Amino acid sequence: MTTPCATHIQTEHLTVQYGKQRVLHDITLQIPDRQITAIIGPSGCGKTTLLKSFNRLIELQEGVKVSGSVFVDGENIYDPKVEVTRLRKKMGLLLQRPQVLPMSIFDNVAYGPRIHGCRDRRQLADIVEKYLRMASLWDEVRDRLHEAAARLSIGQQQRLCLARALAIEPEIILCDEPTSALDPASTQRIEQIFMELKKEYTIVIVTHILRQARRLADHVLFLYLGELVEYGQAQYIFENPQQQRTRDYIMGVIS
Amino acid sequence: MDWRRVEENIFKCLMLTSVCCVVGSLLFILGTVFVKGFHALTLDMLIKTPQGGYYLGKGGGILNAITGSIVLGIGATLLALLLSLPLVVYLNLYLRKNSRRAFAVRFLLDVLWGIPSIVYGAFGFTVMVFFKLQASLLAAIITVALLILPIMARSMDEVLKMIPFELKEASFAMGATKFETAVHVILRQAIGGLVTAILIAFGRGIGDAASVLFTASFTDSLPYSLFKPVATLPLAIFFQLGTPFPEVQERGYAAALVLAILILGVSIAARFISGKFTRHVIR
Numbered sequence: 001m002t003t004p005c006a007t008h009i010q011t012e013h014l015t016v017q018y019g020k021q022r023v024l025h026d027i028t029l030q031i032p033d034r035q036i037t038a039i040i041g042p043s044g045c046g047k048t049t050l051l052k053s054f055n056r057l058i059e060l061q062e063g064v065k066v067s068g069s070v071f072v073d074g075e076n077i078y079d080p081k082v083e084v085t086r087l088r089k090k091m092g093l094l095l096q097r098p099q100v101l102p103m104s105i106f107d108n109v110a111y112g113p114r115i116h117g118c119r120d121r122r123q124l125a126d127i128v129e130k131y132l133r134m135a136s137l138w139d140e141v142r143d144r145l146h147e148a149a150a151r152l153s154i155g156q157q158q159r160l161c162l163a164r165a166l167a168i169e170p171e172i173i174l175c176d177e178p179t180s181a182l183d184p185a186s187t188q189r190i191e192q193i194f195m196e197l198k199k200e201y202t203i204v205i206v207t208h209i210l211r212q213a214r215r216l217a218d219h220v221l222f223l224y225l226g227e228l229v230e231y232g233q234a235q236y237i238f239e240n241p242q243q244q245r246t247r248d249y250i251m252g253v254i255s
Numbered sequence: 256m257d258w259r260r261v262e263e264n265i266f267k268c269l270m271l272t273s274v275c276c277v278v279g280s281l282l283f284i285l286g287t288v289f290v291k292g293f294h295a296l297t298l299d300m301l302i303k304t305p306q307g308g309y310y311l312g313k314g315g316g317i318l319n320a321i322t323g324s325i326v327l328g329i330g331a332t333l334l335a336l337l338l339s340l341p342l343v344v345y346l347n348l349y350l351r352k353n354s355r356r357a358f359a360v361r362f363l364l365d366v367l368w369g370i371p372s373i374v375y376g377a378f379g380f381t382v383m384v385f386f387k388l389q390a391s392l393l394a395a396i397i398t399v400a401l402l403i404l405p406i407m408a409r410s411m412d413e414v415l416k417m418i419p420f421e422l423k424e425a426s427f428a429m430g431a432t433k434f435e436t437a438v439h440v441i442l443r444q445a446i447g448g449l450v451t452a453i454l455i456a457f458g459r460g461i462g463d464a465a466s467v468l469f470t471a472s473f474t475d476s477l478p479y480s481l482f483k484p485v486a487t488l489p490l491a492i493f494f495q496l497g498t499p500f501p502e503v504q505e506r507g508y509a510a511a512l513v514l515a516i517l518i519l520g521v522s523i524a525a526r527f528i529s530g531k532f533t534r535h536v537i538r
Contacts, residue, residue, distance in 0.1 A: 057428055060420075062352055085430040093428035099421045102444040103535045111439065112429045150537040161425075168429050 008033040008172065008202045009054055013068035016049050016058065023049045025226045026068070031219070036194060036203045038217035038234070040210065042254065045223045047206040051174050054204065055091045056084050072172075089116060092165025094175040098157035100149040101164075105141050108149045108160055112168035127167055135163035136193060155186025162193065173197065175205040179212065191216060210250065214238060222246045224254075288515060292508030300509060305475045310494065312502045317510050320491035323478045324514070327392065327471065327487060328461035331399035332407075335456055338400070339408035340449075344437045347415040348423070361412065367405035373465035375402045380469035392478055392485040395471035399460045407456035414448030415441065422537070444536055450529040458518045464489035488514045 009031040016024040024046045031037045039047045052058040053070060056077060069076045077087050089112075101108050109128040110118075118124060128145070132138040137159040141152070149160055158178060165173060179187040194203055194216060207213050213220060213234070220237040222229045222245075230237060230246045241247045248254045303316035342360070350357040379398030380390075388394060418441055426436040442449070464487075472484035473494070488510055495507030 055428060057424060060424065060427065085432055087430075088428055089430035091428075093425070095421060095425065097421065099419075099425040100537060101422070101425065101440055102537050103439075107535075111426075111431075115429065115431050115435050115439075148535040150535065164429070 006033045007031065008073070009204070010071040011053075011068065012071070014050075014053060014070060015067045016046070016053055017065040018061065019063045023226050024053070027228045029221060029228060029231055031202065031204060033202050034198060034200065035218040036198050036205060036216050037219040037221065038213040039204065039206045039221045039223060040208070040213050040249075041223035041229075042249070043208060046226045047208075047223055048176050050221075050223065051176055051204060051206050054172075054174060055088050055093065057088075057093070059084075089168050090170050091172040091174050092162075092168060092170040094158070094161055094165055094173065094178040096177045097181045098154060098161045100152070100157050100160055103149065104146045105149045105152070105160060106145040109163050109167045112164060116168060128163075131163040131166045132160075134166055134193075134197075135159040136189060137163060155182050155189070158182055158186065158190060159193075162190070166197075170201070172202045172204065175203065177206055177208065179207075180209075187212075222249065224249070285515060288508055288511045292505060292510070292512040295502070295505035296509040296512060300506065301513070304477060309475075310498055310503060312500050317486075317488070317491050317506075317513070319475055319477055319486040320488045320510065321513060321517070323392075323471075323474075323486040324461050324488040325517070326478045327395050327399060327467070327485060328457055330392070330396040331403060331460045332453060332457045334396060334400035335404045335407050335460075336453060339404055339411060342408050343411040343415055344441070346412060347418075348433050348437050348441065361409070364405040364409050364412075368409060371465070372402050372463050373468075375399075376466040376469050379466065383470065389482075390470055390472035390484050391480075391482045392471065393481040395467045395485060395487075396481075398466050398470040399463065402463060402466050403456040403460040406459055407452050410452035410455055411445075411449055414445050414452060417448075418444055443532075447529055447533045447536065450525050454522055454525050457521060461518065462489055462514060464493055488517075 007030040011027050011029050014024060014027040015022065027050065039050060041047055049058060053066060054072070054077075058064055058066065066078060069078055071077070072087065072090065075082065101111055103111070106128055109131055110124045113124060113127050118127070129138060132141065137156060140156060141160075149157065152160060158181070162173075162178075179190050182190065191212070194205070197203060198218075205213075205216065217234040219232065220234045221231040222237065222241075222243075224245050230241060230243045237246065238250060241250060245254065297316075299314065300316040301321065302318055303314070304319045305317070306313060306315035309315040346357050346360060375398055379394055379401070383390065383394050422440060422444060423436055426440045427433075431439070467487050467490060471487055471490070473486050473490050474484045475486070478485045492507050492510045492514070495503050495510060498504065
């Protein structure tokens with residue numbers, strides 16, 4: 001059993017290149033277990049790339065080259081022996097725009113458990129209810145589970161995506177600006193859910209909204225132009241940043 | 256004088272002209288076939304096979320060609336589907352976007368698309384002769400399948416290209432394999448477009464005369480064996496229009512009308528069916 005604050009994800013000299021362009025440069029960091037870690041930084045600084053290198057989704061990009069290593073639960077995930085489907089099952093992903101699957105609400109949540117081998121109808125129904133409740137969507141959709149997911153409002157879709165991500169029973173939730181397409185009320189709901197979830201899950205959230213990072217984060221990573229400038233406990237980063245660039249970013253001098 | 260408004264109107268007129276040309280010529284063709292063929296279209300034509308002297312104006316019908324064309328069309332479409340669906344999934348999910356292999360395959364398909372159908376017919380005939388086979392339903396199915404394969408595959412390819420990358424990403428992020436993503440997510444999202452692609456290919460296959468001229472031959476009996484010649488509507492039209500007898504020529508137009516109605520019917524039916532599958536599609 002890992003104790004809280006133990007390291008869950010760790011990178012060593014992680015460098016990512018698209019063709020000749022270097023997007024991440026020599027990143028070494030640790031992401032603590034069962035806390036919210038926010039990755040902040042201006043647009044194009046490599047936040048999303050860093051997030052997607054944790055579940056090897058980055059490999060789907062054209063002409064990408066990854067060097068260095070990423071450890072999840074102490075295992076180097078770029079080892080050729082690692083089964084990528086099993087790795088990704090450990091991590092739920094929430095994208096910037098909710099991307100529901102072209103199926104019913106029920107099937108969206110049941111998709112993950114099904115592909116990972118759960119066939120029992122009763123059990124699936126229980127799983128769907130449990131995670132829809134967890135994403136606080138159950139009460140809104142309980143009567144129309146078999147309607148198209150695409151008909152939900154965008155805020156509901158994002159919560160559905162969260163339920164779907166939780167249904168594969170991950171240890172980690174990766175979020176790429178999960179509220180940037182949402183209205184303030186939906187954003188608040190998602191943030192409340194995150195505060196609940198961090199008791200059981202490690203959450204990594206990419207955000208360019210500083211106030212959101214302040215509200216949510218226990219730890220903060222500041223990326224600037226592909227380099228990790230500073231990381232540590234949120235309180236210290238926000239109140240007493242050691243680096244000039246971090247200070248400038250937090251003060252709004254650079255963005 | 257407001258030049259921008261004039262420009263807008265000129266181009267609007269030009270566009271309307273092209274629309275009228277396209278719709279008009281289609282209606283003109285259908286109208287001609289209808290006017291010339293409708294009163295020769297009798298129930299006998301639809302439910303009887305040709306009797307002796309049919310092509311000289313005696314009794315009988317074209318049931319042989321109707322059933323032959325349907326069997327041939329469905330067979331060839333299924334065979335082409337069996338080959339093109341895995342092909343396009345491979346192109347779009349397993350190969351990278353600007354991979355050379357994908358480029359080469361697409362280029363080849365485009366070239367194949369442009370080859371006239373008589374060349375497919377001649378090719379099928381050569382292969383048949385080589386294997387010492389006679390003209391048969393099977394030979395025709397294979398030839399027509401080859402003819403419509405590039406059409407079907409390239410149309411499906413364009414449909415799958417339009418699928419947003421994020422949708423695949425969402426599925427992969429859950430730990431799905433490429434195959435699971437293809438079957439459960441991509442094909443579901445693309446089903447409407449795929450049905451259209453299948454229909455385009457079916458319409459092209461069932462209406463083609465040149466590719467079946469040597470490979471299917473023609474017969475007065477119903478299709479009962481894969482290894483026997485089969486009658487087809489395009490050839491029934493061709494033979495009847497080629498006679499010097501006006502009443503037989505009229506039957507040729509009636510056969511053309513049957514072919515047109517057949518394709519129309521299949522299109523409408525397929526739209527109706529695919530509508531049931533597309534209710535979950537993300538727009």
